[in-house]
Amino acid sequence: MIRTKLSLRRPLAVLGAAVVGFAGAVAVAAAPASAHHTTITATAACDQLSGERVITWKVVNSERNKAATITKVTADPATAVTVAVEGAESKPLSEVVIPKGGHVEAVQRVPGDTARATLTVDALWQRNNAKSTDSGRIDLATDQPCTPAPKCVDADKASYSHTFDGPKGTATVKLEGDLPLCGEAKQWFTLVSYFAPRPQFATPQYVHGTPDSDWLGAGQNEIELTVDVPDCHTQVDLIWGDADEVIDPLVEKGPRYGSKKLGDKGAPGNRSKGPQGWYNGGDKSCTTPAAAFTSNCDGTVTVALSNDGSISKYAVEFEVRAENGWSKTVTVEPGKAENGLVVPAADAGKIEVLVDGKVIENGTYTWERPEDCPLPTVTADADCDTFALTASNPEGAMPVTATFTYGDKTETRTVKPGTAEKVTFKAGDDETALVVLPELDLELEVVYAPEGCGEGGGGEEPGLPVTGAAAGGIAAGAVALLALGAVLFVMARRRRVHFTA
Missing domain, CATH: 2.60.40 (Immunoglobulin-like)
Incomplete structure (x- = not known):
C-alpha cells in the first residue's frame, strides 16, 4: 500500500x-x-x-x-x-x-x-x-532528541547576580534560576579590602583585616559578604573564588584579579550580573605623619619625625624647611621614626614640616630659648684712667650681640659661644655704663666707682654680685666680677635698677 x-x-x-x-x-x-x-x-x-x-x-x-x-x-x-x-x-x-x-x-x-x-x-x-x-x-528524524529536563545546574554553567557597595564594604551574590548546583558542588566568592597609597588604583596595597568568603551550593542560593574598610585610601574587591585567591600584597608588576572581579567583561566575572565589583577611594592617607620640635640653647632646633600610627602602611617623605630657604627631605618607613634632624641656628625662624606639599598637623614651629640655658657673664675692670667691660658667652649657647655704652661712647660686639669680647673706655665723669644684650632682652647697668681717684676717692669693699630675675622666666645669671673698686652690676629686662655704693 x-x-x-x-x-x-x-x-x-x-x-x-x-x-x-x-x-x-x-x-x-x-x-x-x-x-x-x-x-x-x-x-x-x-x-x-x-x-x-x-x-x-x-x-x-x-x-x-x-x-x-x-x-x-x-x-x-x-x-x-x-x-x-x-x-x-x-x-x-x-x-x-x-x-x-x-x-x-x-x-x-x-x-x-x-x-x-x-x-x-x-x-x-x-x-x-x-x-x-x-x-x-x-x-521524528527532523526533531531534536528528547532529553530529560535538568534537575540541577552544573557549577561551571551556573549564572549569578550580585550587589556591591565598596565604601561600606558589603556585597551579596545570588544563584540565578530555580535550579540548585548539582551534587556537592560549591562556588566560592570573596570580599576583600586593602590599604592603598592613593584614592585611585596604585600599588603597593596591603590587605586590611580579614577577607570574607562564602559559597553557593548544597541548597544555599544566596550569600552576604561584609569586610571592614580602612579609614584611609582603600581598594575593595569582590572576587570569584575563596580566600586562597586573595593577593596580598598587590605590588607593581605582580598578579592581578583581572576578570575574577565580579561584573568584569571577561570570564568568570561576567557570569554574574551586577555593578562592577571593585572600588577605589578614601579621603586621607594611610600614614600617620607626625613631628615634634626641641629648641636647643645654641639656637638650633631638633626635629623628630615619626610614621608609626595604627594606619601607617607606607613610607612617608617629609620635607622640613626653614623660613630663609633651608630645607631637607627625609623618608621614614612605616612604624619608624627619625629623631636626629637638626635645623641650623642660622636658619632658625619659622620651621615647617610638609608631606605631599602640605604642612602636617602641628607641623609649624619657631625656636624658643630653653629656660635652662646658661646666660652670658659680664666682668668689669676699672681704675682711675679706664673703665673696661668684658662679655663672655658660654659654650653651647647662641652667639649674642653685646652693646656697651659709657658716656657718649658706644661699642657693639658679637660674642660667639665659648669666647669673650672686651671693650675699654677712657674714664670720665659718668658714673655708670650700660651693657645691653638684645637677643636676650637684657640690660645691665654698671656703676663706675674706683677707689682712690681724686676727691671723694675711696669706696666700700667690693660687694657680692647682684643678679635679678628677668621678666618672662629668664633665670638670673649675669655675674659681676669686681676688680679695683666698687663696681656694681644690675640685670633686669628692659629696665634699669640703679644701686649706689
Whole structure:
C-alpha cells in the first residue's frame, strides 16, 4: 500500500516542567484494498521528566454501522501500545473494539532519540467477517532528541547576580534560576579590602583585616559578604573564588584579579550580573605623619619625625624647611621614626614640616630659648684712667650681640659661644655704663666707682654680685666680677635698677 506522512517539529521544552508537548509527525494509512479498513495517524511529544517520546496513535474505524475488533498490533519500536480506560487500568490496543464510525487513541512510549515509529493494526468486522491490515508511521528524524529536563545546574554553567557597595564594604551574590548546583558542588566568592597609597588604583596595597568568603551550593542560593574598610585610601574587591585567591600584597608588576572581579567583561566575572565589583577611594592617607620640635640653647632646633600610627602602611617623605630657604627631605618607613634632624641656628625662624606639599598637623614651629640655658657673664675692670667691660658667652649657647655704652661712647660686639669680647673706655665723669644684650632682652647697668681717684676717692669693699630675675622666666645669671673698686652690676629686662655704693 502507499503511505504518506506529515512531520511536525517538537516545541522547545519548558525547563523543569513535567509537561508533555506535542511536536510529532502525523501518519495516515493508505487506502486499503477492501472497503473495510482503519485509518492510523499519530502525534508525538517529549516527556521532559523521563526523556521519552510519547506517541499518541489515533485509529479510526471506516465503517459507520459496524464495530471493528483489533486482533493484532505490531509496533516498531516494539514497546507497549495501550489505551486508557476510564475508572480502570489501561489495556493493550490489541484488546480494544473500535465503535461504529468511531476511533480509539493509544499511547506508546519510545526512547527519546527515536527517529521513526510505525504501527500496524489488524482489524476484524465480525458482522460480515471482513478483515484489514493497516499501518501508520510517524517520522521524528527532523526533531531534536528528547532529553530529560535538568534537575540541577552544573557549577561551571551556573549564572549569578550580585550587589556591591565598596565604601561600606558589603556585597551579596545570588544563584540565578530555580535550579540548585548539582551534587556537592560549591562556588566560592570573596570580599576583600586593602590599604592603598592613593584614592585611585596604585600599588603597593596591603590587605586590611580579614577577607570574607562564602559559597553557593548544597541548597544555599544566596550569600552576604561584609569586610571592614580602612579609614584611609582603600581598594575593595569582590572576587570569584575563596580566600586562597586573595593577593596580598598587590605590588607593581605582580598578579592581578583581572576578570575574577565580579561584573568584569571577561570570564568568570561576567557570569554574574551586577555593578562592577571593585572600588577605589578614601579621603586621607594611610600614614600617620607626625613631628615634634626641641629648641636647643645654641639656637638650633631638633626635629623628630615619626610614621608609626595604627594606619601607617607606607613610607612617608617629609620635607622640613626653614623660613630663609633651608630645607631637607627625609623618608621614614612605616612604624619608624627619625629623631636626629637638626635645623641650623642660622636658619632658625619659622620651621615647617610638609608631606605631599602640605604642612602636617602641628607641623609649624619657631625656636624658643630653653629656660635652662646658661646666660652670658659680664666682668668689669676699672681704675682711675679706664673703665673696661668684658662679655663672655658660654659654650653651647647662641652667639649674642653685646652693646656697651659709657658716656657718649658706644661699642657693639658679637660674642660667639665659648669666647669673650672686651671693650675699654677712657674714664670720665659718668658714673655708670650700660651693657645691653638684645637677643636676650637684657640690660645691665654698671656703676663706675674706683677707689682712690681724686676727691671723694675711696669706696666700700667690693660687694657680692647682684643678679635679678628677668621678666618672662629668664633665670638670673649675669655675674659681676669686681676688680679695683666698687663696681656694681644690675640685670633686669628692659629696665634699669640703679644701686649706689
